[in-house]
Amino acid sequence: MDPVGAADPFAPPGPLTHLSLRDSSEARLQIGADGRSLQDSWTRSCAEPTTVLREGVRRGLQQQCEQTVRILHAKVAQKSYGNEKRFFCPPPCVYLTGPGWRVKPAPGQAHQAGETGPTVCGYMGLDGASGSAAETQKLNFEEQPDSREFGCAKTLYISDADKRKHFRLVLRLGLRGGRELGPFHSRLIKVISKPSQKKQSLKNTDLCISSGSKVSLFNRLRSQTVSTRYLSVEDGAFVASARQWAAFTLHLADEHCSEGDFPPREGYVRYGSLVQLVCTVTGITLPPMIIRKVAKQCALLDVDEPISQLHKCAFQFPGGAPGGGGTYLCLATEKVVRFQASLCPKEANRALLNDSSCWTIIGTESVEFSFSTSLACTQEPVTPVPLINTLELSGGGDVATLELHGENFHAGLKVWFGDVEAETMYRSPRSLVCVVPDVAAFGSDWRWLRTPITVPLSLVRADGLFYPSAFSFTYTPEYNARPSAPGAPEPATDADTLLESIHHEFTRTNFHLFIQT
Amino acid sequence: MDAVLLEHFPGGLDAFPSPYFDEEDFFTDQSSRDPLEDGDELLADDQAEVEVFSHQLHEYCYRDGACLLLQPAPPAPPPPPGAPGTPRRLAIGYINSLSELVQADLPLRGGVAGGCGGPGGVGRLGGDSPGSQAQKVIICHRGTRSPSPSDPDYGLPPLAGHSLSWTDEKQLKEQNIIRTAKVWTPEDPRKLNSKSSFNNIENEPPFEFVS
Numbered sequence: 001m002d003p004v005g006a007a008d009p010f011a012p013p014g015p016l017t018h019l020s021l022r023d024s025s026e027a028r029l030q031i032g033a034d035g036r037s038l039q040d041s042w043t044r045s046c047a048e049p050t051t052v053l054r055e056g057v058r059r060g061l062q063q064q065c066e067q068t069v070r071i072l073h074a075k076v077a078q079k080s081y082g083n084e085k086r087f088f089c090p091p092p093c094v095y096l097t098g099p100g101w102r103v104k105p106a107p108g109q110a111h112q113a114g115e116t117g118p119t120v121c122g123y124m125g126l127d128g129a130s131g132s133a134a135e136t137q138k139l140n141f142e143e144q145p146d147s148r149e150f151g152c153a154k155t156l157y158i159s160d161a162d163k164r165k166h167f168r169l170v171l172r173l174g175l176r177g178g179r180e181l182g183p184f185h186s187r188l189i190k191v192i193s194k195p196s197q198k199k200q201s202l203k204n205t206d207l208c209i210s211s212g213s214k215v216s217l218f219n220r221l222r223s224q225t226v227s228t229r230y231l232s233v234e235d236g237a238f239v240a241s242a243r244q245w246a247a248f249t250l251h252l253a254d255e256h257c258s259e260g261d262f263p264p265r266e267g268y269v270r271y272g273s274l275v276q277l278v279c280t281v282t283g284i285t286l287p288p289m290i291i292r293k294v295a296k297q298c299a300l301l302d303v304d305e306p307i308s309q310l311h312k313c314a315f316q317f318p319g320g321a322p323g324g325g326g327t328y329l330c331l332a333t334e335k336v337v338r339f340q341a342s343l344c345p346k347e348a349n350r351a352l353l354n355d356s357s358c359w360t361i362i363g364t365e366s367v368e369f370s371f372s373t374s375l376a377c378t379q380e381p382v383t384p385v386p387l388i389n390t391l392e393l394s395g396g397g398d399v400a401t402l403e404l405h406g407e408n409f410h411a412g413l414k415v416w417f418g419d420v421e422a423e424t425m426y427r428s429p430r431s432l433v434c435v436v437p438d439v440a441a442f443g444s445d446w447r448w449l450r451t452p453i454t455v456p457l458s459l460v461r462a463d464g465l466f467y468p469s470a471f472s473f474t475y476t477p478e479y480n481a482r483p484s485a486p487g488a489p490e491p492a493t494d495a496d497t498l499l500e501s502i503h504h505e506f507t508r509t510n511f512h513l514f515i516q517t
Numbered sequence: 518m519d520a521v522l523l524e525h526f527p528g529g530l531d532a533f534p535s536p537y538f539d540e541e542d543f544f545t546d547q548s549s550r551d552p553l554e555d556g557d558e559l560l561a562d563d564q565a566e567v568e569v570f571s572h573q574l575h576e577y578c579y580r581d582g583a584c585l586l587l588q589p590a591p592p593a594p595p596p597p598p599g600a601p602g603t604p605r606r607l608a609i610g611y612i613n614s615l616s617e618l619v620q621a622d623l624p625l626r627g628g629v630a631g632g633c634g635g636p637g638g639v640g641r642l643g644g645d646s647p648g649s650q651a652q653k654v655i656i657c658h659r660g661t662r663s664p665s666p667s668d669p670d671y672g673l674p675p676l677a678g679h680s681l682s683w684t685d686e687k688q689l690k691e692q693n694i695i696r697t698a699k700v701w702t703p704e705d706p707r708k709l710n711s712k713s714s715f716n717n718i719e720n721e722p723p724f725e726f727v728s
Binding site for chain 2: 251327330338340391396399471475480
């Protein structure tokens with residue numbers, strides 16, 4: 001929280017607006033002396049001048065040497081009973097992206113000359129597990145044509161001895177040479193006993209699939225695990241991959257809009273709806289299709305219940321000859337093609353499919369951790385990596401504050417606007433509050449610039465570890481709407497002083513409220 | 518803080534939303550009321566009301582702390598001449614007024630220095646909710662010097678300040694991906710006369726349905 005106040009609660013608080021902020025290095029010295037606010041391992045050297053850090057942040061922003069860990073996994077996992085092992089499907093996978101992974105490590109951390117193979121090693125398992133070799137799986141990272149490192153845990157499962165309803169995956173990453181980057185946690189995964197056979201209720205939001213959410217689709221011929229193929233995109237085309245899966249944004253489509261140009265609609269997706277599948281990475285989409293429920297290898301044409309996790313479904317292309325069974329999304333080995341279905345002669349509300357046009361649908365999650373070790377002078381793990389979910393601006397006039405809502409926050413973090421450090425208060429692991437720096441902090445150009453100034457937002461740990469974010473902050477010039485009339489008296493100086501004192505009083509009270517909460 | 522604010526009532530009664538002032542309470546001669554009927558009871562009620570409103574305000578302060586407390590409060594009205602209103606009643610009205618402002622998240626009326634634009638004016642045009650950024654937050658530049666012909670900005674329209682906003686670039690990117698999605702249409706093997714790919718389709722429909 002407020003480091004100044006924390007150091008001496010009885011000291012008269014000074015002005016806390018951007019107009020007269022205390023030098024942040026001074027504040028840090030007080031933190032160090034107090035010793036309560038920072039975790040010891042992250043404490044920045046007091047001798048380190050702020051300018052060096054600022055220069056480092058500026059360099060880091062310019063060079064963009066971040067490293068990103070992205071974990072993709074399903075939202076639900078089916079429990080394994082007795083001796084069976086139902087491996088998570090699609091298998092959780094990890095992508096390492098960003099130029100920072102290719103930066104040569106510093107001497108001492110580096111692998112020896114002549115050593116070959118990946119510089120990163122990882123293990124994935126379930127949280128709360130013992131961590132034994134039997135319960136964790138080693139990931140073998142391999143570089144893809146798009147320069148991403150890819151690793152996949154194909155044999156993870158959850159036993160019925162584990163009574164939890166939810167769990168997380170834990171990825172432990174380390175660099176060759178022994179440095180541990182830390183444990184990275186997935187999103188929560190819901191444990192289910194088996195896919196629901198009943199009509200899904202919309203109240204069961206965990207199992208329903210909403211428009212705009214991410215899904216994976218896989219096909220399993222004759223229910224054989226080895227024949228599993230995942231809908232994916234390679235080289236600009238949809239494929240049925242045995243190795244890799246893609247997450248698709250499932251959207252309710254509008255029948256009246258042209259292909260590729262549809263306003264996303266909200267709501268849970270029901271069978272019989274027109275939907276569109278957009279690849280989250282490549283932006284390639286299939287044409288709008290009608291999602292059908294599948295039972296006994298037939299598409300049920302008159303079912304409109306909500307779709308549910310791990311349901312079998314089919315995707316019908318609209319149109320087709322009247323009286324025909326329509327065409328469906330189908331795989332042919334690796335290719336994705338159309339299959340001409342025929343109407344069931346016995347039941348007109350069913351279309352006969354083949355095994356290759358029956359897909360299993362499952363919601364997916366992804367979580368992304370970005371950091372840059374180039375500024376840090378520590379061998380400590382980079383975790384917990386803070387994640388910013390959303391921002392909230394407050395105030396105005398003399399001072400504005402920005403609240404960061406997210407996860408994994410701690411007292412050793414400072415918010416940076418571009419290369420300017422903001423006065424930051426830790427409220428909780430899910431909330432940080434900072435004072436928005438004045439635009440003048442970015443240089444004197446603002447006086448004559450009449451264009452918006454945008455800076456990236458990032459977090460910096462006390463030891464210099466840099467966490468970039470996907471958020472940017474913009475200062476837009478606002479003109480004086482009501483120019484003062486000629487000859488109008490200037491506001492009295494004492495009124496201005498009074499206003500300023502009241503304002504400081506408010507600001508101070510506000511900061512004290514933060515401290516109390 | 519309240520005591521300080523209640524000393525400054527330059528805006529008159531008009532500055533208050535009308536529901537918070539019962540004209541009867543203010544403008545009727547309450548000396549004719551039976552003191553035994555509503556004397557202590559009234560005081561007790563007032564006390565309770567003050568506590569409730571104070572509590573509400575306190576809650577709002579916690580919830581929207583920076584929204585409320587970082588800006589100058591609107592002026593409270595002066596007591597009408599000769600009105601028997603007590604400071605407690607004024608406090609109720611004033612707290613109520615502030616409560617509504619916080620609840621409605623509306624711009625404050627009658628800023629001390631004349632609203633946004635003037636030196637030291639209230640620059641905030643309203644609050645925002647996470648993600649929505651529906652209203653502008655403006656930060657003003659106080660203490661700027663008078664323009665001089667030697668200044669590089671001399672002659673440019675004067676700035677009232679800078680409005681603040683943020684962007685989630687990732688969300689923007691995702692929305693762009695959806696908006697500009699490129700459609701890939703799968704082939705229909707029958708139209709291609711490509712026997713090989715058609716033959717690769719395994720498991721034709723179950724025989725029991727075909728017959």
